[in-house]
Every structure is written in C-alpha cells, then in structure tokens.
Amino acid sequence: MPSVPLRTAAPTGPVARAGAAHEGRIVQGGRVKAYRPLPLPERAAAIRAGLAAYRRGDYFLAHELLEPAWLGSSDLVERDLLSGLIKLAAAYVHAARGNPVGVLKNLRGARERLERGAAAAGEAIPVDVDALVAAVDLRIRRLEAAAERGRRPPRLALRAPRLRRLAAGARR
Secondary structure, three states, X not given: OOOOOOOOOOOOOHHHHHOOEEOOEEEEOOEEEEOOOOOHHHHHHHHHHHHHHHHHOOHHHHHXXXXXXXXXXXXXXXXXXXXXXXXXXXXXXXXXXXXHHHHHHHHHHHHHHHHHHHHHOOOOOOEOHHHHHHHHHHHHHHHHHHHHHOOOOOHHHHOOOOOOEOOOOOOO
C-alpha cells in the first residue's frame, strides 16, 4: 500500500464538535495523537486489506495496513476500534516471537479499545466485536492464570482469535 502524505485538514464529526482537533493532530483519551486525513475509499481499502492480512495470520502486516486507516479517521469511536484491532495484531506478533508478557499487555490494551470502539463496527469494519472481546477475555484469563502459577501459557492463549464477520447490514 502506498504511503499517504500528511495532509492537514479540519476533521469532521464528533472531534470537530468537541473542539478537540488540532491541525494534523487529534486529542484522544486526553492525549494528542497524529491525524492524517484519509478519504473514506482509501480508508476502507486499508481496513479490508488489514483484516484480510489478520485472517491469513500475517499479524505484522495487518498492523501496518490498519495504521493508516486509524491515523486517517477523525471519528474517535472508529479510531478506538481500529486501534484495538492494531493492538490485537501486535499481540500476536509478540506471540510469534515467544513473548507472552507482550501478548498479555497488548491483549489488555486491545480489549479496552475494542470495547470503546464497538459501536463503529458495521459495514465499513465488519467485525463481530462482542465475539472478539469474549475471545480476548478468555486469552487474558489463561495468560494471567499461567503467569500466577509460574507456568508456560497454554497454546490457546497464544493463538489469535478469529475475526468473525458481522451479518450483512448488522451493527452492534
């Protein structure tokens, strides 16, 4: 995917109404984040490509492909959902590297963002967030239990959850 040049523009939607936008930046979770407006067709293409990479098991590529969509959205809820999917992909990059601590840390961050961003799931981001959060919760519990007992994490905890598609026309 070609890189997207930094374009500064006033965001629309809840960010603009809240007065939280800055030129080239957006305030999210009390922190200033990069904002590089990306037209909807390009954002949708990045999301499709990122979800496809995740489903193929290419978690590093999924992270890289979803990032421009996240940076390109001014919708804070959509940004949370995309950020959650990016964190989820990052968790399984850590799993491939044999780093269960990194998996757990990223799963916790992913879960929090997925929950906040669930309302953005729909036609543009067709992920069953409720099922995904339940799968992440199971993995977090198993990783925490293994760590408490000083044992190796079970294989399920290190296996990425499937991204289930929302039914056509469904929204959370």
